[in-house]
Amino acid sequence: MASHLLHRLRHALTGEGDQEGLAGCSLEVDDFPESSELEDDTEGLSTRLSGTLSFTSNEEDGEMEEVQNTPVARPEAGGPLEPGTRGDATNSGEPSSTLAEHRGSNMLTRQLQELWRKSRSSLLPQRLLFEVTSTSVVSERNSKYVLYTVYLIQTGHFDRAPAMIARRYSDFERLHRCLRHHFSSDLASVSFPRKRLRHNFAAKTIAKRSRAFEQFLAHLHSLPEIRRSAEYLEFFFLRDLQGAQQLTCSGKYQEALLAWTNARRLQDKLGACHSGHFLLTLAGLAVCQQELAQFGAAHASCEQALQLLEAQDRHPLLVPFLQTHLHLAWLLGLDKGRAEAWLRDLQEASRAGPQPPSLKELLLKHPLP
CATH class of the missing domain: 3.30.1520.10 (Phox-like domain)
Incomplete structure (x- = not known):
């Protein structure tokens, strides 16, 4: 009896006499190249991806959790198969466990591809x-x-x-x-x-x-x-503003433009685009760009300044910016109706006041610490 059992066990292990049955359920690795590459390193790859992914909204976080928690079919656990497939595989001729393994591998591949797609399309902080x-x-x-x-x-x-x-x-x-x-x-x-x-x-x-x-x-x-402190911010751009102002006063507009441009970039990166220093920077840019015949760039600088000054009717730079904006719009052939109406209202409100200086005059006379 024992020898008979040993003979049957040896026969099953060597696969003798059952090659046809095994051939029907064997898989070639080349049939599924993506899954064969990803299956062996699934856990390690998922760990690496989860450590570097970053999302900017709760909605995307929810989508990420949904992808990670999607059940994966495991043949040994009898996991759920993809919708539209049959677990008994009577029509295909494949055993149900093998079919589940195929579907689970494909599902896992799609999940990793989705993780990779999200990691590439998401915005980094x-x-x-x-x-x-x-x-x-x-x-x-x-x-x-x-x-x-x-x-x-x-x-x-x-x-x-x-x-x-x-x-x-x-x-x-x-x-x-x-x-x-x-x-x-x-x-x-x-x-x-x-x-x-x-x-x-x-x-x-x-x-x-x-x-x-x-x-x-x-x-x-x-x-x-x-x-947000003045001490910290001025450490970065106050020296550029002082140098740019001196260069502008000396008529070195090309060198001054470089200094004004760098000061603007510094304030933009530091989040200081709503201060009086930033308006002075836009004034310096507009003056130098106008002197260098860069009328389109000067007009854009005036446009940005007027957006910041929209709710500040008493700001000393408002009228000079409007006057420069109107002159540049006339040179470029752009619409200037809104700016004309705005300037007319301001002039009627302060008819008895003195004539305001030009943007260049105000820029050169503005004291910097």
Whole structure:
């Protein structure tokens, strides 16, 4: 009896005498190339994808959970099959377990493809990245210092217009000292790189300070109150505004335009597009663009300024912007009816007042700290 059972077991393991039955249910790997590539690494791939996916709305999160929780057919567990298929497989001639394995593999492949599609189409969360891209040792008459060039890059999409600043150690130290005076609790745990008696110009020291300044600026930007403070914002763009104003006064409009443009990019990335400094920046852009015969760009700068000034009838820049806007619209052959009516209403309301200066005059006379 035992020998008979052993003979039957050996016969079943070697598959002798039942090749035809097995041939009917065997699968070739090439029939399903996608599933054969993905099945072996399903859990690892799902883990990697779930760690990098990011969604911007609750609706997309719900869709993500639905994809991850979709039941997958497992032949050994008798899982549900795809709608429209039969579990007994009487018409196809395949065993039900094998058919379930096929359908489960295809379903799993579609889920992973859907995860990949969502990961590519979803928007990454945007944040501001500070990166020291270069340094230079500057020697002046009585001093020598390192100048750090810092780029501000908006992540989450391709940043076509990164902005940059060039600051020395004393500038960062002054910012830290000023912010500690106003935000002592927020900066109590911040360790600022100290001055050194020696090796201040060594490559190793400069590299360490570069990384420290990147982390310092990123930490400041992560704190909402500091991020909106005048001290923090002016550290980035006030120097550009002062230089641009001086260049404009000197008639160096091409160089001034570059400075105004960089100041605008800085304010845009820092979220400071509703301040008086930003209106002054748009005024500088409009004046320089007009002087350089870039009338379309100057008109666009005036349009943006007028949108910000729409509810501020008493702002000193409103009438100069309207006058410049009307002149540019006349040069470009654009509609100017709305601007004419707006300016006429303002002039009637202040008929006894003095004639306001032009945009260029107001820009050159505007004091900057």
